[in-house]
Amino acid sequence: MAAVLRGSRNLWGRSLKHVDFTLVSSRSMASKTQVGFIGLGNMGKPMAKNLLKHGYPVIATDIFPESCKELQELGAQIVDNPAEVADQADRVVTMLPSSPNVIEVYTGPNGILKKVKKGSLLIDSSTIDPAVSKEMAVAAEKMGAVFMDAPVSGGVGAASSGKLTFMVGGVEEEFTAAQELLTCMGANVVYCGAVGTGQAAKICNNMLLAIGMIGTSETMNLGIRLGLDPKLLAKILNMSSGRCWSSDTYNPVPGVMEGVPSGNNYQGGFGTQLMAKDLGLAQTTATNTKTPVPLGSLAHQIYRMMCARGYSGKDFSSVFQFLREDEENEGQ
Ligand code: NAD
Numbered sequence: 001m002a003a004v005l006r007g008s009r010n011l012w013g014r015s016l017k018h019v020d021f022t023l024v025s026s027r028s029m030a031s032k033t034q035v036g037f038i039g040l041g042n043m044g045k046p047m048a049k050n051l052l053k054h055g056y057p058v059i060a061t062d063i064f065p066e067s068c069k070e071l072q073e074l075g076a077q078i079v080d081n082p083a084e085v086a087d088q089a090d091r092v093v094t095m096l097p098s099s100p101n102v103i104e105v106y107t108g109p110n111g112i113l114k115k116v117k118k119g120s121l122l123i124d125s126s127t128i129d130p131a132v133s134k135e136m137a138v139a140a141e142k143m144g145a146v147f148m149d150a151p152v153s154g155g156v157g158a159a160s161s162g163k164l165t166f167m168v169g170g171v172e173e174e175f176t177a178a179q180e181l182l183t184c185m186g187a188n189v190v191y192c193g194a195v196g197t198g199q200a201a202k203i204c205n206n207m208l209l210a211i212g213m214i215g216t217s218e219t220m221n222l223g224i225r226l227g228l229d230p231k232l233l234a235k236i237l238n239m240s241s242g243r244c245w246s247s248d249t250y251n252p253v254p255g256v257m258e259g260v261p262s263g264n265n266y267q268g269g270f271g272t273q274l275m276a277k278d279l280g281l282a283q284t285t286a287t288n289t290k291t292p293v294p295l296g297s298l299a300h301q302i303y304r305m306m307c308a309r310g311y312s313g314k315d316f317s318s319v320f321q322f323l324r325e326d327e328e329n330e331g332q
Pocket residue numbers: 038039040041042043044061062063064067095096097098101104105125126127128152153154155156269270271274278
């Protein structure tokens with residue numbers, strides 16, 4: 001098997017010369033051995049819980065000790081830093097806020113790559129710059145390990161119910177090994193191509209999501225101003241051509257839907273700051289590829305403005321509240 005892999009493996013048009021595929025294949029075939037998890041926030045914690053539910057022993061860490069408590073009570077081993085995780089597990093999943101956190105966790109003084117075992121599989125599910133994913137893959141390869149990007153779509157609800165969509169970039173031959181773990185946490189696991197392409201798919205999705213959420217918010221607000229009942233308007237949109245995920249699954253207007261952040265003062269969910277970050281990534285990649293993204297650019301400005309006005313920690317659907325607030329300020 002190792003020989004077959006060695007012959008066919010080609011990452012970014014070159015072979016993985018530092019990776020010992022005998023070790024890789026033995027790890028891939030190991031079934032329920034310990035899995036490392038780094039970053040136990042809104043998304044990471046429920047994802048790690050699903051690995052536990054599927055019978056995988058989990059070894060985890062987070063810089064915020066409070067976030068480790070629940071997982072520890074459920075039987076996970078908690079250690080002090082990413083290097084210790086990598087020292088004990090040869091499959092590690094990371095779920096961190098942004099590119100600098102990923103760089104720190106992989107290449108920092110107590111980072112994964114300080115103690116990574118040869119042949120390890122490192123899966124990063126954070127949404128970050130595809131260029132950073134490529135850098136991490138090169139750094140991992142130098143240590144004899146394999147890095148894949150596998151960002152997710154679906155939010156905290158989908159993370160809890162194990163229904164995330166994973167967009168995976170990296171060596172195709174490693175996809176099956178990654179899939180074994182990712183299917184414990186997601187309903188869809190899609191191979192996108194070389195490392196970084198998972199991030200590319202995710203960034204495109206989130207740019208559209210932000211545009212859709214702003215569009216839904218301003219539409220709902222206009223309808224309310226025109227005297228329509230918000231629940232009735234949502235019902236009509238959802239049976240008409242204006243329907244979208246933001247209108248039928250994650251409506252931003254308080255009281256229209258149960259179990260979404262708009263019904264809970266925009267707590268939990270997907271933070272405005274994270275959305276602003278993703279829109280920034282979309283802008284960078286659009287600039288680098290000279291792609292016109294006028295609505296993506298406007299959405300980025302709106303979400304940055306929200307961050308400056310105290311919305312950073314609220315769910316991104318709070319753009320509805322932001323538009324109303326703006327409107328009230330103008331009326332004064
Ligand atoms: P979060 O901020 O809730 O969690 C991130 C966790 O990483 C925190 O617990 C933090 O303490 C930890 N962390 C940061 N630096 C660390 C370090 N050096 N070592 C160890 N732990 C560290 O973020 P989240 O909402 O869970 O999102 C994680 C990623 O998933 C982001 O990239 C986000 O864009 C993406 N995402 C989030 C959602 C969502 O709905 N929240 C949906 C899809 C994708």
